[in-house]
Amino acid sequence: MQITTLTNHISLKRPLEGGNEQQLAVVREVLANVKAQGDTAIRTYSEKWDGVALTDFRVSQGEIDQAVANFDQVLLQDLTEAAANIRFYHEQQHRIGYRLPLADGSYLAQRIIPLEAVGLYVPGGSAAYPSSVLMNVIPAQVAGVKRIVITSPASKNGQLPDAVLVAAHILGVTEIYKIGGAQAIAALAYGTETIAPVDKITGPGNIYVALAKREVFGEVAIDMIAGPSEIAILADETAYADEVAADLLSQAEHDALACAILITTCESLAEEVAEEVERQLSTLPRESIARQAIERFGQIYIAETMEMAIAAVNSLAPEHLEIMTVNAEEDTQKITHAGAIFIGRYSSEPVGDYFAGTNHVLPTNSTARFASGLNVDDFIKRTSIVYYSEQTWKQNAPKIARLARLEGLEGHARAVEARGWEKGEV
Amino acid sequence: MQITTLTNHISLKRPLEGGNEQQLAVVREVLANVKAQGDTAIRTYSEKWDGVALTDFRVSQGEIDQAVANFDQVLLQDLTEAAANIRFYHEQQHRIGYRLPLADGSYLAQRIIPLEAVGLYVPGGSAAYPSSVLMNVIPAQVAGVKRIVITSPASKNGQLPDAVLVAAHILGVTEIYKIGGAQAIAALAYGTETIAPVDKITGPGNIYVALAKREVFGEVAIDMIAGPSEIAILADETAYADEVAADLLSQAEHDALACAILITTCESLAEEVAEEVERQLSTLPRESIARQAIERFGQIYIAETMEMAIAAVNSLAPEHLEIMTVNAEEDTQKITHAGAIFIGRYSSEPVGDYFAGTNHVLPTNSTARFASGLNVDDFIKRTSIVYYSEQTWKQNAPKIARLARLEGLEGHARAVEARGWEKGEV
Numbered sequence: 099m100q101i102t103t104l105t106n107h108i109s110l111k112r113p114l115e116g117g118n119e120q121q122l123a124v125v126r127e128v129l130a131n132v133k134a135q136g137d138t139a140i141r142t143y144s145e146k147w148d149g150v151a152l153t154d155f156r157v158s159q160g161e162i163d164q165a166v167a168n169f170d171q172v173l174l175q176d177l178t179e180a181a182a183n184i185r186f187y188h189e190q191q192h193r194i195g196y197r198l199p200l201a202d203g204s205y206l207a208q209r210i211i212p213l214e215a216v217g218l219y220v221p222g223g224s225a226a227y228p229s230s231v232l233m234n235v236i237p238a239q240v241a242g243v244k245r246i247v248i249t250s251p252a253s254k255n256g257q258l259p260d261a262v263l264v265a266a267h268i269l270g271v272t273e274i275y276k277i278g279g280a281q282a283i284a285a286l287a288y289g290t291e292t293i294a295p296v297d298k299i300t301g302p303g304n305i306y307v308a309l310a311k312r313e314v315f316g317e318v319a320i321d322m323i324a325g326p327s328e329i330a331i332l333a334d335e336t337a338y339a340d341e342v343a344a345d346l347l348s349q350a351e352h353d354a355l356a357c358a359i360l361i362t363t364c365e366s367l368a369e370e371v372a373e374e375v376e377r378q379l380s381t382l383p384r385e386s387i388a389r390q391a392i393e394r395f396g397q398i399y400i401a402e403t404m405e406m407a408i409a410a411v412n413s414l415a416p417e418h419l420e421i422m423t424v425n426a427e428e429d430t431q432k433i434t435h436a437g438a439i440f441i442g443r444y445s446s447e448p449v450g451d452y453f454a455g456t457n458h459v460l461p462t463n464s465t466a467r468f469a470s471g472l473n474v475d476d477f478i479k480r481t482s483i484v485y486y487s488e489q490t491w492k493q494n495a496p497k498i499a500r501l502a503r504l505e506g507l508e509g510h511a512r513a514v515e516a517r518g519w520e521k522g523e524v
Numbered sequence: 525m526q527i528t529t530l531t532n533h534i535s536l537k538r539p540l541e542g543g544n545e546q547q548l549a550v551v552r553e554v555l556a557n558v559k560a561q562g563d564t565a566i567r568t569y570s571e572k573w574d575g576v577a578l579t580d581f582r583v584s585q586g587e588i589d590q591a592v593a594n595f596d597q598v599l600l601q602d603l604t605e606a607a608a609n610i611r612f613y614h615e616q617q618h619r620i621g622y623r624l625p626l627a628d629g630s631y632l633a634q635r636i637i638p639l640e641a642v643g644l645y646v647p648g649g650s651a652a653y654p655s656s657v658l659m660n661v662i663p664a665q666v667a668g669v670k671r672i673v674i675t676s677p678a679s680k681n682g683q684l685p686d687a688v689l690v691a692a693h694i695l696g697v698t699e700i701y702k703i704g705g706a707q708a709i710a711a712l713a714y715g716t717e718t719i720a721p722v723d724k725i726t727g728p729g730n731i732y733v734a735l736a737k738r739e740v741f742g743e744v745a746i747d748m749i750a751g752p753s754e755i756a757i758l759a760d761e762t763a764y765a766d767e768v769a770a771d772l773l774s775q776a777e778h779d780a781l782a783c784a785i786l787i788t789t790c791e792s793l794a795e796e797v798a799e800e801v802e803r804q805l806s807t808l809p810r811e812s813i814a815r816q817a818i819e820r821f822g823q824i825y826i827a828e829t830m831e832m833a834i835a836a837v838n839s840l841a842p843e844h845l846e847i848m849t850v851n852a853e854e855d856t857q858k859i860t861h862a863g864a865i866f867i868g869r870y871s872s873e874p875v876g877d878y879f880a881g882t883n884h885v886l887p888t889n890s891t892a893r894f895a896s897g898l899n900v901d902d903f904i905k906r907t908s909i910v911y912y913s914e915q916t917w918k919q920n921a922p923k924i925a926r927l928a929r930l931e932g933l934e935g936h937a938r939a940v941e942a943r944g945w946e947k948g949e950v
Contacts, residue, residue: 176923190622225932297894319894344942351935383934438908444917448936452927456908468723468745470906480896482864482882484871491870497602501878506651508809509777510874516770
C-alpha cells in the first residue's frame with residue numbers, strides 16, 4: 099500500500115459503475131416485456147440468463163422445510179442470534195405519530211403508516227447471502243410492513259441456496275421467488291399474473307439489477323444505488339498492525355473497486371500495516387480481487403495531528419469507519435460524516451456485517467455526508483392531518499386569504515373564504 | 525366536470541414533465557460550465573437568461589432591511605404567525621439518537637446528525653413564494669442544520685421580491701443569492717469562488733431546475749421531483765357544493781396539469797359541484813390554467829358506498845385529501861395512502877398551504893404510496909455505532925467468523941479472528 103503524508107485533498111470518489119448504453123437497452127427491453135407479457139416474459143428470461151426452465155417461480159413450503167432440515171444446526175443458531183440482535187437494534191427506531199391539540203377542538207397530527215408491500219432482491223451467483231435477507235427484511239418487519247417478498251436468481255438446479263431460505267424461514271417470510279436480474283425488478287415493480295407489485299424495492303445486485311432499479315424509481319421507491327464497499331481506519335500508536343491490515347482486507351476482498359484507507363498519526367504503524375497487508379494478501383482466497391482494490395484504492399495517510407486525521411475522515415465520509423485510538427470514545431464524538439462507526443480493536447467491521455445488530459446497508463461514495471444506512475424509517479411514510487374547527491377557521495381565514503393573495507393565488511383565497519360566510523353562517 | 529360512476533380503475537397518473545433532449549443538453553452544459561468556471565459562468569447565465577448583470581450575487585443586509593421596511597405590517601404578522609405554526613408542528617419531529625448497553629460494557633448506538641449545509645431553491649418569475657421559504661427552511665432549522673442558503677432568480681431590476689426576503693428575515697436566514705435556473709443548482713452542488721457547496725438541495729422550480737436537480741443527485745441529496753398539484757375530495761351528502769368546488773379549483777389554478785378529483789356517495793352533490801365549478805371558474809383570475817386542469821384531469825366519481833369511495837381514494841394516493849363526510853374522523857382512520865389529509869369543511873386545503881403548520885411539500889403522482897411530505901428527517905442522517913469489549917468479542921467471534929465463511933468471505937472471518945488470538949492473548 100502506498101504511504102502518503104496527509105494533505106487536505108483526499109477523496110473517496112471512485113468510478114461509479116453506471117452501466118453502458120447496451121446494458122441499459124437490455125434492461126429497458128426486459129422491463130417493457132415483463133410489463134407487457136408478465137409471467138411469460140419472466141420464464142423466457144430465466145431460461146435465457148439463469149439457464150433454468152421454471153413452471154412455478156415461487157419457492158414451495160416443502161423447499162423451505164427441506165432447506166431448514168439440510169442446514170447445519172450451529173449455523174442455524176448463529177443466524178437466529180444475529181436476527182435477534184438486528185431486531186433488538188432496529189426496534190429502537192420504531193416510531194409513532196403525534197397529535198397536537200390546538201384551541202377550540204382543532205388539532206394537527208402526523209400519522210406513521212408502514213408501507214404495504216416491499217420486495218427484497220438477494221443476489222445469487224456463486225455465493226449465498228443470508229445476511230442480506232436479515233438486514234433488509236428485519237427493518238421492514240419492525241416498521242410493520244405486512245407483505246415482504248424475497249426474490250433471488252435460482253441456481254442451475256432450479257433451487258435457491260439453503261442459507262437464503264433458512265434466513266427467510268427464521269424471519270417468517272414465505273413469499274419467495276426464484277427470479278433474478280432485471281426481470282425480478284420488473285416483476286416487483288409492475289407485477290405479473292402470479293406476483294403482485296410492491297411499493298419499494300431494496301437490496302443489492304449486479305449492474306442489470308442496479309440499472310433496472312434506477313429505471314423503475316418513481317414507479318416504486320428504491321433504497322439506494324450502492325457503490326463498492328469502503329473502509330477507513332483511524333488509528334494511532336495503540337493499534338495493532340495485523341488487526342488494522344486484516345480489517346482493511348476484509349473490505350478489499352468484496353470488490354476490485356472497493357476502497358481501504360488507513361489514516362494514522364503513527365509513522366511506524368503505517369509501515370507495519372503496509373507490510374502486514376502484503377503478507378496477509380498472499381494467503382487470502384480472494385487475493386486477486388483484494389489486491390486489485392488495494393492497488394487502486396488502498397491508501398495509507400500519515401497525519402501530523404489527530405485533529406488533522408479526524409478532519410480527513412470527515413472529508414471522506416466513509417461507509418465504514420473504525421477508530422482504534424487511545425481516546426477512541428472521545429474521537430468518535432468528533433466524527434460528523436460516516437455510515438457506521440466501529441470503536442476499538444474488538445469491534446472489527448465484520449462484527450457489524452453479520453451480527454452486532456446495526457445495519458450493513460450503508461451509504462458509499464461520500465454520500466454519508468447526507469445519507470443514512472437502511473433503517474426502519476425507510477419502510478414507513480408520514481401523513482399530515484389538519485382539523486380546523488369553525489372557530490379556528492373564523493379566526494385565521496383572513497390571514498390565510500391574505501397570504502394566498504400575496505402569492506397571486508386568488509383561487510386559494512376564495513376557497514378559504516368560501517366557508518360559512520357566503521352562506522351567511524358566520 | 526365529467527361525472528362517472530366509480531369503477532376500480534381510477535388513476536392519478538399524468539404525464540410527468542420529463543424535459544426533452546435539448547433542455548437536458550442545455551442543463552448539462554450549464555452544470556459543466558459552472559463547475560469549471562464558477563462565478564464567471566453564473567454571471568454569464570444570469571445576464572443571458574434573467575437579463576440582469578450582477579457583480580455581487582449575494583443579497584446584502586441593506587437589501588433585506590429595506591424589504592422588511594417596505595413590507596406591509598399585517599402581512600409581516602401573518603407570515604410570522606405562519607412560521608411559528610410551522611415550527612410548532614415540525615418540532616414534534618425532532619429526534620435524538622439512542623444507546624443500547626450490552627453485556628460486559630459493550631454497546632450499540634445510533635447518532636442523529638443534522639446535515640451541515642442545505643440549499644433551498646425558491647422559484648421566481650412573476651410571483652413571489654414566501655411560503656416556499658417557510659416550508660423548506662423551518663424543517664431544516666428544527667433538524668439543526670447550521671448553514672441554510674436560499675437562492676432565487678432576480679427580477680429585471682436585480683432584486684428579489686420583498687416577500688421572499690421578509691420570510692428569510694423572519695427565519696434568520698441571511699445567506700441569500702440572486703441566482704436562478706440550472707446555474708443556481710450547479711452553484712449549490714459544486715460551489716463557486718463565492719458560494720460554498722451544500723449537501724442537499726430542496727425546493728421546486730421550472731423544468732431546467734428539475735432537470736438540474738436530477739443531474740446533481742448523488743453528488744448531493746435532493747428532496748424530490750414534484751409533479752403538478754393534486755387534490756382529491758371525499759364527500760357525502762353533508763358537504764356543501766360551493767365549498768367542494770372552490771377547493772377543487774384552488775388546486776386546479778396551480779397548473780394546467782394539476783388534478784382535481786371528487787369522490788362522493790351523493791349523486792346530487794356530484795351534479796351541484798359540476799355546476800359550481802363552472803360558475804366559479806368564470807370569475808377566477810387564473811381561469812385559463814384552472815380550466816385546462818379541470819378539463820384534462822378533473823373528475824367526479826360517484827361511489828355506491830363509502831367503503832368503495834375510500835378504497836378509490838387509497839388507490840389514488842393523492843397529494844392532498846379533503847374529507848367532508850358525516851363520519852370524517854372515522855373515515856380518516858381508513859385512509860392508508862395520502863400525502864396530507866384535511867378533515868371537515870373548515871379545513872380547506874389552502875389552510876395547510878400557508879398557515880396551519882403542516883408542510884406543503886408533498887408527494888404527488890401516487891407516490892404517497894411510499895413517500896412522505898418534507899419533514900425534519902429529510903435534514904438529518906443517522907450513524908450507527910458498535911463498541912464490542914474484549915469479552916463480547918471473545919464470546920461472539922466464532923459465530924461471526926462462521927457466518928462470514930458461509931458467504932465465502934474468508935477475509936471477513938480472518939479479520940474477526942485476527943484479534944487477541946494470534947497474539948496469544950485469548
